[in-house]
Structures are given as structure tokens and as C-alpha cells.
Amino acid sequence: MNERPDTDPIEVKVVDPSQPDTAPETPAEEQVSTLRLVATLAVAGAVAGLLIVLVNLHTKPIIDEYRAEQLRLAVYEVLPGVARYRTLYRVDDALVAQVPEGAKASDFRQAYVGYDETGEMIGVATSRGESGFQDIVLVIFGFEPESGILLGMKVLESKETPGLGDKIFKDQVFVDQFFARPQTPLAAIKKGSGKGLPGEIDAITGATISSKVVVSIINNGIADWQGVLQQADLEQIVPEEAP
Amino acid sequence: MAARLKIPGLPSFRNGVHPPENKDLTSGIPSRRLPFPDEVILPLSQHIGRPAEALVKPGDRVERGDVIAKASGYVSSFVHATASGTVKSIEHWPHPAGAMQPSVRIDVDPHSTQLQRPRLVPHWDEVPAEQLSEEISKAGIVGLGGAAFPMHVKLRPPEDQPVDVLMVNGSECEPYLTSDHRTMLERPEHVHQGIRIVLRALGISRAVIGIEVNKPDAIEIMRETAPTDLDVRVQPLTVKYPQGAEKMLIKAVTGREVPSGKLPASVGALVQNVATTASVAQVFETGQPLIERIITVSGRGIRQPGNWVIPFGTKLSDVIAACGGFTEDASEIVFGGPMMGQSQASLDVPVLKATGGILVLSKSECKRQDILPCIRCGKCIDACPVFLNPQLMGALARVDRFEEMTENNLGDCMLCGCCSFVCPSNIPLSQLFAMSKIQLSRLKAA
Amino acid sequence: MRATTPSQDFIRGIWKENPVLIQMLGLCPALAVTNTVKNALAMSAATFFVLTCSSVLISSVKNFIPKEVRISSYILVIATFVTLADMMLQAYAPVQHKELGAFIALIVVNCMILGRQEAFSSRNTVYRSLLDAVGTGIGFTIALIMMGGFREILGIGTFFDISLFGPNFEPWVVMVLPAGGFLMLGFIILGMGVYEQRKQAREAHGEAA
């Protein structure tokens, strides 16, 4: 420790004759008061908190914007032709435009109602997760609430086997099947064994489970939302806004 | 597997093995007396316990039957001259157990009649039981089944564990050996007389003679000659090795298991070999101490297999010569049975009290293959009669973890060799266990 | 007292006492996020940042921290920098942040970082702690890039997303799976073992000659 002669005071062990020799360490440690310990931690905590809050102030807008952008992109992808959308929250099977007082947005399932240039409603996008081969597969998809026609699908999160299950979002041929399907529910079938029915989706060879999960998410999702959406008067909840 | 006589309903024990018996080499040959050799070598240690103390010095004349060494403690035994002659020296001599041992060399008188010096022995029926065991001790009688445990010690079981049944071991489960078989056939009255004496010494009246069913003639003759005034029963047993081991015999006959580390007396039993009881009878009949016995000389490496009455101390070379010498492919000489006997390196070693057989195995009989790694087949576990896990213990022995072997009940291992016999990888398991036991006792001593 | 020179402080962590390959510290990130070089690099960068900053900070304030609250303070410092790294990655490299997921937060419990503080920064000058942290950080990065590189090349057939073997390459999917992480680290360590063995044999041979 010869590099720091300036800061390192020479430790002088003061031997108190009244203390037993057997525990020379204990008195030295007791010299540090509890107050000082607490103070040190408090200062450290305060500095840390300050630093974090400062950086957070700086990065939060960027992060939020990125998230919003990602969501926007996803909604635009699964609702082809959409120009703008509004977020609705599902509270007890009813749809509201505003989260109730004191509740967090993330506590409610959300639907994104998309409109085209002319203000005409194109469809509704929503996300849903189900257990896939490895872990949860999270999918966002858009559909027409009245007819149940599937407009588009995008996998948001998946840990499916790379090179196999991950084809559910990497294999464009597979993904393309989910755009503008006139009939739901869909059915995943083995490639080449189809009978030409409208709801058929060719499953990925070797990744039947993953393919079926995507199909199941969409089928269950539409079944789950269709009733709620059909009952609600979307126009009323989301009044037309000036473009 | 020659004759796998598995007769349902016969009592037996769990596990064990069926080595080829090869008993027909000698079982039909009546025992003959081997000519007295020119020299006998009598080690002072022919039994379990402390070596005897020599009472003779070079130049002393001894007669056949004279005491030449006395027991040096409670667990020890007397040694008697087995032939008349002159003490040549007391020196270290090759011992069948391996090392050189102090032994009394006696030059046998070439023209002696070799009659035994008369000894006064009280009538067995007229003395108190304690004196019986003393006479047995003085006659130098030890267990002839293989362990050579001084018999008088066994006759005094612990106070709190009274013996209620005497088990006479005529199972002779080691392959090749037929000496007990011949003893039963040729001297049934001696066997029964011995049983009588031992029962009196123990103060009980029940005895069971266990004989494997591959000796039907012995079973029959023992049944016919059994005394009617005592509860002596002949129990046929399944043919399986090691049926003759104390614990296994008790398990087969009584169904009781001797707990680990305990004596047979803890389940009320005492085991004696048929040859031992026969020699006890002889002590009280003619006064002859334990100086000779029937020994099987067998194997495909010897020209004339047979059963011989051999005085102890006869050198191996004399026995071999009397039996016509080796065949061309003789390869290994074993004292005892093939499962537990000991290989001999020298032809100078003498025959001892516990030598039940001398085997000269040919190359084809004791063929060895390379040792391969253990493949955890579990055959050794299925073979072990005392329910050990030889597979695990062998693996532990390989890495010198002896303490853990003790935890896995190494102490219960009786080195019967079943695990080595079945091991398809030819791992010398029982040898490993024997070595580990030695290592452990050394560690304990240190 | 340590008999090391500043250059030794720096060099040591890079190979001789490589935190991952030799000391087996920080295995969790080394296995979990090294399925591609990009992820490995992002993780190394974040770890590097946390390690260096905490080392500098801790070595500069070491004399004000009482012994009793030493560990707690270190954890506090490390957690702060991890939070900062987390937020900055999220803001400026959102794709990578999503790939690494919770494992950014888990840098906090990377034994390597706390170990360096406890073993080195708390008793050395700022300058030498910096050297030590940078050396260790580089060593960590090397190990992660090795893992990520091998796993990406075999598991996907690319290196830094550049295809190496053409479209017909059959990827060894297992390499980007968890099992592949264990196996690849095992392969690397076995390989190093073989190398060491050869080297020792050569040296022994050289001495004999």
C-alpha cells in the first residue's frame, strides 16, 4: 500500500488495559458508531437515488417513445392500411377509453382500434400470450370485430427453438398466411395434407407445436374479444376526432 | 454349470453362486493313509489366535502325539507331534498363509511304527462339562472347516447368549473338496459320537446336521446312524455356495440371521464341522489328539486325485509325489477350496490342521481373463450372501476410501469370493476387500 | 502487500486470471446471453461499464466507508450503475436490451464485479483499480466474445450477422440453446486443458533436453 501514503493513516492500536487481551478486535470495531454506519449508507443511497433519477429523467422519454413507436409499428403491421389508432381498455368486459382513477394502464387488457385515412374503422388489434414449446408466445393480431376476418399477425415475444420454432416469425411464407384470412377459426395442418378449406394454415415442418400455438392464440383471442367488441359501441367510446 | 441341483422347498439362504462342483473327481475314492514323510514341519501358528509356545528344543526326541507346543493364551491352541522323530530345529519356514513362520522341524524316524504315545483321557460321560472342553483344548482341536478357530473357545458361549442348538456342518460347499463327505461316509459313528460329546459340553440336547443334497449317500448314512436318544436331525440343504459358511448355514436351517458383528451364539446356535466332531470323538476314544485328518487332493493338474489321511506337517512336495505328481498342464496349487483357498508358491509348505484340500488346478480350470472396468451390472450384489454392495465397495477401494467401505459394512464381508466369481469384468473384488481390511486395521493401529 | 506492478494488474485479468474461463465467475451471463456475438458484446459492454465505474468510485471513497457496511455499500454502488446501464441500453440500444432481457439486471449479482471490489478496489488506488477493472473487463469480454462467436458460427452459421457458409449451411441449433451454452463452455475449457497439458509437456521436454 505504498502508493497511498497520503490517505492511509498509520493504524495505531490503542490497547486499553481494562479490556481483556483476548478480544483486541472488538473494541476497535465498536469505535465506529451506529450513526456513522447509517449515515454512510444513507449518503450512498441518496447519491445513488439522485443519480438514477437524473438518468431516468433523461432516458425515460426516449424509452417511452421507443415503446410507443414499437407498438405503433406492430399495430400498423397487423392492421394493413391503418392511419391511426386509439387504445381501449377492457374493464370488466366493458370497453373504456380512459383507465379508471387510480388504476394502472398495465392492469387491463388493451385493444387498439384502427382507422384508415378517411376515418373508417379498419379493425381491432390486440395481443395475447399462450404457452408455446418453450415459454410464452406473445402475439399481436388484428381482425374485424363484426366478421371475425383476420387482418394480420405479428409475433412479439417468443423463445421458440431457434431454427425451428422461431420460424413462426422468421418464415415469411408462414407469416403471410395470417394476412387477410376470410375465415376464422383457423386450423393448422401439415403441409400438403390440406383439403383446400379456407381456414387452413400450413404448419411449419418440424414445428407443429409452435405453429399450432399461434393459431390457437388467434382463435382464442378472437373468441375472447369478438363478443365484447360487438356489444360495445366503438364509435361512442372513441368519438371521432379531427384529423 | 454341472449339476445345478435346485430342489424347491429345500432350505437355503438368499443369493450365493453355483460354481462347477467337480466333486466327482474324488468323492468316490475312499481315503487312504499317506506314507509317513521323512520330515514334518509343524508351524506354531496353525490356528486363529496367538501362536503356541514351543516346549521342545533341537535334539529332543518326540513320539507321535506328544505335546510340542502349548497354548499361549485363551484363544490359542496346543500343537502335537504328528510323527515320532527328533526335533531338528525350530526355524522360520514357509507357511501356507504366505509369510515365514516359526516352525518345529522334526526328522521322522525312518523305521518307526508310528504308533501314538498312549494318552490318558477321562471317559467323556463321567466328567463335568468344563473338563470336556479342557480336554478338547489339550488335544489341540480347532475348527477343521477352514478358519481353524480353537474349539474350546467356542464351547463357552457368552453367558447372556445361551446356545440351544448345535449345527453340524456337513454341507462342504466348496467345489472339488470331498474330505467331509468321506469323513461322513467312512466315520459316521465318530461324527455322531463327537456330536454327543459336544452337546454334553454345551449342556444341550439338540443338534442339526446340515448336508447339501449333492451327497445323498452321506445324508442316508448319517440318518441311519443317528443316535435315537438325542434330538439329532439331518437336514438336506440346497446345493449353493457358500452354504457351509456359518451365517449361511444358520440362516438356511433356522431362518435366523446373525446380526452384523455378532457371534452365532446371538441367535442361539453353534456351528461345528463334521470333521471337527469326528476328531473330538477320536480324542475321547483313543486319546489321539488332533494330528491328522482326511484331505482331498484333487484338481486336473494332479495325476491321482484322491482322499488321504495325512499327518499335519507333511510337506506339499511329499503329498504331490505320493499322488503321482503333476500333469502337463498343471498351473496353480491351492490349499483349501477353489473359492477361498490360498495359492501356494512353494512346494515346501506343510499341510496344516485347517487344510481341507489340496488342489492342483490345470490351466483350463483357472483360466484368467483381463480385468475390465466395472460395468455396474449388479451381478455381485445378486451374489453376495450377506447383502453387501461389492460394486460400490470395489469402486471405493480403487480410490483408497477405506473408511467409507466400513460404513458400507465391509466388516460383514467374509471374503467368500462370490462377487469375484460372478464378476464379468474379472475384478478381483474379494481380494480388494481383503486388502482393504488389512489397510483399515493398519490405519487403526497407526 | 501486493508485489504487483500496475501493468500486472492490467494484464492479469485478461488471460491468466480470466474471470470466466479460469476463475469461473460470472458464469450466468457468460452462458445465458452468448448465443450471438452481438448479445455477448452488449452484455460485455454493460458489465464493463458497471465494473469500471464501481471500481473507480469505490476505490476513491474507500476510506470513508466503515468496514461493517462495506459489502452493503458496494452492492448499492453496483446496483446504481447497473440501473444506469439498464436505462441507457434501453434508450439507445433497445433491440439488444430486449434480447438480453432480465440478464442486464442480473449484472448486479455477477460475483465477478463484487469480487473485484472486495479483493482489489477496496485496498488500492484509483489508478490501479481502474487498470484492474479494465483488465478484468477485457478478460470478461474476450470470454464472452469467444462463447458468442463459437455459438453463433455453429448455431446460426453467421458471425456478427454475416453469413459465413452460404445459405446451405445446416445450423447446429443446439448451440444457441441452453444446453449448447454449457457444452460450448465445456468444450472451451477442455480445449484450454489440452493446450495447457501440451504446453507443460513441451516445457518438461524442453527442460529435459
Add this chain to the structure above:
Amino acid sequence: MNDQTLFSIFFSAMVVNNFTLALFLGLCPFMGVSARVETALRMGLANIFVLVLTSLSAWVLNTYILENAPYLRIISFIIVVASLVQIVEMVVKKIAPVLFRQLGIFLPLMTTNCAIFGLAIFQTNRGYDFLQGIVFAIGAGLGLTLALVLMASIRETSELSDIPAIAKGTGLTLIIAGSLSLAFMGFAGLL
């Protein structure tokens, strides 16, 4: 908000996405403390205990304190985990000295055990509620114990073998871990 059933959370955490073999959490004890089965078992049990407590505290923190300051998560979690381990150590020592003797040395080790901290983070990221969190913690703990015990028993057996010199120690442990991980892939899709 998470719709997973309790059973699927439990089973996923225990085998399908085993904390150690699939997520690489708790590797330090896995590589270090897994030489003896008894030790591994105790370590695992201690882990289950602390994991459940952590899950509880993380849920309390998330629900009542960090609602508006998610950016303080990492720092608060690590403080909570560290103090929790200390408190558990002290309480166990006081109330159940026998248990303490058995768990003793493992408790302090857990402060920097990524499994504990990882559980808090994963639980938050996935938005598990109170009950889901507890089930998740138990599943993860059991999975950790399973991996530890398997590894320990395999290593105990391998100690008796002639492992090649270069594979002794870490090399072999990693290959075993890889093989276990391969075997656990059989559970994939079992949700």
C-alpha cells in the same frame, strides 16, 4: 397482468424452463456446492425458503412502493434480497438453531445468488400476482434443488471413476450440465 395457470407456472419454473439448466440462474451453487448430495439437498431447501420470502417481498415492493418508480427496482430488490438473507439468518439462528446449523453456511452465500435476485426480476417482468409469485418461487426452488441433487449425485459417482485429467473439475461438470440440459429438453412443450 398474466393469465398463466398456477400449474403451468409451477411446472415451467421447475422443469421446462428449469432455473439452472435453462436460465443459468444459481450456477454458483450448482458448480460449487454440488459435490455432496446431502449438502446439495440442504442448499436446495434453503433456496426454496429464501425464494418464497423473496417472491413475497418483491410482490409487496412492486405493489405498494415501486408503483411509480420502476426505475428503482434493481436497487431496491438487491437491498431487499441482501437484508432479507441477513434477517432470515438471524431469525433462523434464534428460533431454530438446529436448522441454522444445517443451513448455516449457505445463507450468506445467497446474497449474490442470481437465482434469488433473478426470481424477483422475472416475477416482476412477467407481472405475476401474489399467488402466482409464490407458486413460481416454489417451482423455481424445487427445480434448483432437483438440478443440484442430480448434479451432486452424478459427481459423487464420478469421483470413483477414472476421469481423464483434462476433464477433471469444471470441464466435466459443464459437460454433465449440458447433458442434463439436453435431457430436460424432453419436457419442452409440456405446459
Add this chain to the structure above:
Amino acid sequence: MSFKEEKHGVVKITAAPHVRSAESTTRIMWSVVLSLLPVTAASIWFFGPSAVLVIGASVAGCLLTERLFGGQRNSISDGSAMITGLLLGLCLPAGFPLWMAFIGGVFGIGFGKIIFGGLGQNIFNPALLGRAFLQAAFPVAITTWPGPAPDWWVLRGDNFALPFMSPGAADAVTGATPLGNLKFGDDPVATPLLDLLLGTTSGSLGETSALLILLGGIYLAIRGHLNWHIPVSILVSVFAFSGVFYWLGLSPFSPLFMLFSGGLMLGAWYMATDMVTSPVTHTGCWVFGVSIGLLVVIIRIWGGLPEGVMYAILLMNALVPFINRATQPRKFGSPRGKPEPAAEKES
């Protein structure tokens, strides 16, 4: 006079016992190989030259690795590497690229066996570990079951794919295995039992003909070269568990279909019975077998894969050291039903 002088030869001094059973590890191994020959022949009969190639490649991978890294002992002659190669080859599909089969053999022997110290010391069955590695590495190729070929000598699939390159089997005619068909098929029909028994179905090379495997296994069991407790416990437990689930309406597989389809027969008679990687005591074997059966049923019914035998056996392989610890034989002389557990080691 010593024996040596007398005999003019070499005297043998060995420890007891001086006689040995005729059983030997080498003999056990080669008779396992022998008993596998009918199955191998059947696979060639069903799949043509592809079967020869695939089995040959995996055997070559195993033997070569064993030869190069297997250590001093003549490790090929004991036959264990041959078994691994044969078994691995038998659980691959006919159209499998040869280079992959070779790598499977190298991995199985190298990292499943040699790294643990070679013969007798491995934890996982090397053939299955190789198979699991291939399954994880090349999931598509290993689940591409070639359909019937026009002629016997036509190669099934792309055996000759260049090393490290994909097989071009994407547009080959593929068939579904009976299990896969019943589980994932669009038109789930249970394959007739007779086809399963004879092996006229699609699937891995060796797992098609349940009958021949049964014959080989029974031959080995009679010779005492395999522990019959294991296959019997596996088959009984698969039958029982699948029966219960079938009866409850939870599974589409009838118990008999379960028994004779997929790799169960091969796994139960040849993989699970690998002496090295199965428990040493009878109690242990029953625990092992019943657990394998349960896992097979669970994975087949609810798992993401059509077949679960391989994983079930591998998982239980990992548990074998633990089972061995827990099922030590009872101490002689101690009361029954009270095994001497390792717990005593504690004190």
C-alpha cells in the same frame, strides 16, 4: 525345491477365488451386438441401402472416437462402442445425412462416455446422448421420416448431404410415424397393431419392428445378459399408466398401441437395460423402470414431441446415482423392510 523348478514353468499365485464364472463383459457386449443383428437386418430389409449407410456412419463415428481417445486399453474389442454405434444408428431416420450420424457417434462416445473415464463409468447412455444431441442440433433432419421408396435400392432421403450442409430433403416425400400421426396428424388414425408388430410403418430404422426387438431382448434375458426387471417394469408401467389415461379419455393412445409404437421396445430392451447406466439393485431397477414408463406416457400424451422414450431414459439415467444411493441392499441380520440407507453415512 520350488514349484517353479519342479514344473519348469510359470507358477501362478492368485488370490481367491481361483475359479471364475464363464461370464465376461466382452462376451455380454458381443452377444448384445449379436442379438441386434435381426433388427438391423430388418431395418435394411425395410429401408434399403440407406439403413446400411446410416448405421455404418454412426458405428464409424463411435469406433473411431473410441479408438482415438479411448485410452490405452484395447477399447474396441470389448464391443461396447459397437453397441453404441448400432443403437444410435437404429434410432435415426433412414434419410439422415451421414455426416450427422457420424457426429452423433462422435458426441455420444466422446462426451457421453470417454469424458467420464470410458467403459463402465458413464452416467448417460452414450447412444441416447448422441441421439439427444442430434435431436437438439438438427431437429428438422432427425424428424424427417422418408416415405416408401419405389424400389428397394433407392436411397431414402439425402444421405449424401455434404458435411455441414443441409440435406435437400425439404421436398422429399415424408411419412409420419404412427405416434406422430395419432398425435399431430390431421386425420388421426391409430396404425393397426399388426403393422406395428411387424414393422411395416414409418419411423426410425430400428424402432419399427417390435417383434424382432422383443425376440432379441428375450434371447438376452434368457442368457442372463440383461436385467429383465427393467424392460418388464417399463412395459408394465407404460401399459398401466397409458391404460388409465386412455380409459379416462385423456389420451388418444390405446395401451397396446403405446407398447408397440415408437422407440419403446428398443428403448426398454436395449437402451434402458444398459448395465452401466441403470441401477444396480433389483429395487432400484423397478423404481427406474416404472419412472421411465410414467415419463414416457406423460411426454407422449402431453409433451411437445411425439416420442419421449429417449428423454425419459436420459432423465432417469441422471437419477441412477441417486437411486443407487437410496436402494442399498439391506444389511445382513438387520430387520427386513429397513434398508440400510446412506443416511447412516451422516454420523
